[in-house]
Amino acid sequence: MFDESLSGELVAVIADSYREESKLVGRRLAAVAELLGRRTWEAESEDPDCGYMIVTGLQRTSAEVAAAMNLPPGAASTLVANADALDSRFPKVMAVLCAGDTDWRTVQIILKRTELVSDLSVLAALDSRLSSGVARWQSWSRKRVNNTVDAAVRALDPDAIRERENAEDQRHFDVIPVGNGTAKVDGVLDAESAVIVDEKIAALAKGVCPQDPRTLDQRRADAVAAMAQGLTLACRCPACSSAGTPAPTVDEGRGVRTVINVIADQSTVLGIGNTPGYLAGFGVIDAEVVRRMVERATVRVLTVPVVTAEEMRRYQPTAAVERFVRMRDLTCRFPGCDRPAERCDLDHTIPFNHVDPSKGGFTTPNNLKCLCRHHHRLKTFDNGWHDVQLPDGTIVWTSPTGRMYCTAPGGIELFPRMGPPACVEPKARRRNLSRERSKRIARTRERNRTLRPINTARRRLDAARKHEIENRKDRNRRRRTALLMLEHRRKPSPYLRWINEPDQPETLPPDWQPPPEPHEPPF
Incomplete structure (x- = not known):
């Protein structure tokens, strides 16, 4: 079918078909919602008090949808319920879906994250706010859409955080033996504790030398026991072992230093507002959690840093510039990537001129963005991808086939008042997968x-x-x-x-060996 088509034409077909698919999904949901209204009216005409009917309008519609789409009953009921929620609660979002300006995955997130909202005025406000911004979320990851919807819900209806509070009440920590000398660790922690544990385990796992034969997952597993005993993780490479590396030492009460970055509005920190905050690497948190963390935290005012002429000609950014860029972006800025900014590189949009730094590619916030190592390499070594950074922090990406994608800074989306290693140059990594x-x-x-x-x-x-x-x-x-x-x-x-003769013991010693088999018959 596409033997004679160019690569750009193939990508265009993929994008156009995806947009048409969104339109078809919207049309299907509209039809399901209309069918549900008619079947509900029919049920109510048979019995005005149809709440206790054996076959309700929802069940009738689900049966017809299941037959028409060859779906199991559960999937058909879910589809009908989603169509009803979208039609009755978010008509403007449904119009955006029918126009093909968003996709069904994003709409499902909106329905899921807003299912606890019941006030009609709040639903109308959410519908207006989300429908005006959902068209810009085309290149957003699922996690980023979750954070944006959660922030809007918490700002308009604080009672809708019941699901998070219930989840936090269910926190637990279990160690389950699974045999073969191993055990499975399973648990649910609150967000702050989870980040602290993860950061400490990561710091211990990275504390050994690069020649350690264990994988990162194995080092993280070994770091759990070391952390529980207050020890450092011992290296297992031959060089360290032969050199007589001292045994792991006890950390004298200091532990592994952990830094957690939280962004919040000034009114939330001072206790005069309830705007949600953002916990780096986790997501949106409510104002109460922010104020609880502020009690033992160092508070800094996050402003656009002033960069001197000498500082902008250095390859490494200042601490203030790095902090601002990471808090502004929150995640990797490549379309669809949600790698946390603290585990990303800082990339110069206009490449830094190492020969003559005065000729451009300055180390300033309007020329820096967060990119995970994978996408940093892609942008640096794949000449097909190009990016342009606008003054408001928006990145306009151009793919090898000429298609354009826009990603906006996550911090500015959550906090409109805002305008793991430092910036390192990625090295080429050549791999022969077949070899x-x-x-x-x-x-x-x-x-x-x-x-x-x-x-x-x-x-x-x-x-x-x-x-x-x-x-x-x-x-x-x-x-x-x-x-x-x-x-x-x-x-x-x-x-x-x-x-x-006495009875023979019915157990054998561990070193027991069978008698040797004769090579020749005894007769």
Whole structure:
């Protein structure tokens, strides 16, 4: 179908079909909502008090939708409920969906995050606010849409935070044995505690040298025990081991220093307002949590920093510039990426001129943005992607096929009054996936070749031990039976001397080995 099409034409077909799909979803939901209204009217005409009917209008509509779309009953009921909620609670958002200016995934998030709102005036205000901004969320990640909707709900209806409070009441921490010498750790923590634990484990896991043979996941797992004992994580690389690295030392009450960044409005911090705040790496938090964290925090006023002529010609930004850019962006600025800003690089939109810094690419907030390492490499080494940074912090991306995407700073979206390593230059990473796969297969085959005789010998030894134990149990049973029979006869027999021997132990020592098998028959 597309053999003769250019790459740009293929991307255009994908984007156009996605927009048409949104229109079709909107049209389908409108039809379902209309059908639900008619079936509900029919049910009410049969019985004015139809709340206790066996088959309600919702059930009738769900059955028809399930038959028409070949859906199971549960999925059909969910679809009808979503159509009803969108039609009755958010008609303006539904109009945006029918126009193809947003997608069904974003609308589902809106419906889910606003299901506790019941006041009609609040719903109308939310409908107006979200419908005016939802068209700009095309390049937003799911997490960022969640944060924006949560902020709007908390600002208009504080009672709608019941779900979060209930979730916090269910916090727990369990250690569940799973066998094979391992256990599973499962739990629910409040947001502040979760960030502290995660940051401390990450700091311990990164404290070993680069030659440590463990993966990052393995180091994080080992860091849990070290953190619980107040120890540092010992390195396991051969060089450190042979050099006699001292044992992990106890951290004398200081622990791993953890920094948590929280952005909040001044009125919220002073206790005269209830605007939600934002916990970096987590999401939107309500004003009460912000004030609780402020009691033991260092408060800084976040303003656009003043950069001198000398500072803007340096590659590394100042601490004030770095703090402002991370708080302004909140996440990676590539379309759809939600990597937290504190784990991103600071990238110069206009590349820094290392030869002559005075010629452009200055280290200023209006030329810096947060990019995760993956997208930083993509932007730096893939010449097909281009970006332009506007004065308000908006980034306009141009793809290799010429399509344009806009991403706005997350901090400015949440706080309109606002205008993990520092800025590092990414290094090219060349990978041969086919060669890596071949090496991985070769390593697995070599490991199988090494383990096969070991496992075979182990199985033979286990079978021999089991056979020996069964034989001893059988001989002991026959000896006891023979002794019982001789006692009844009261006649000793010279041919049963073996019954006078003591019983053999029915357990084997750990070092027991079966007797060697004869190579030749005994006769």
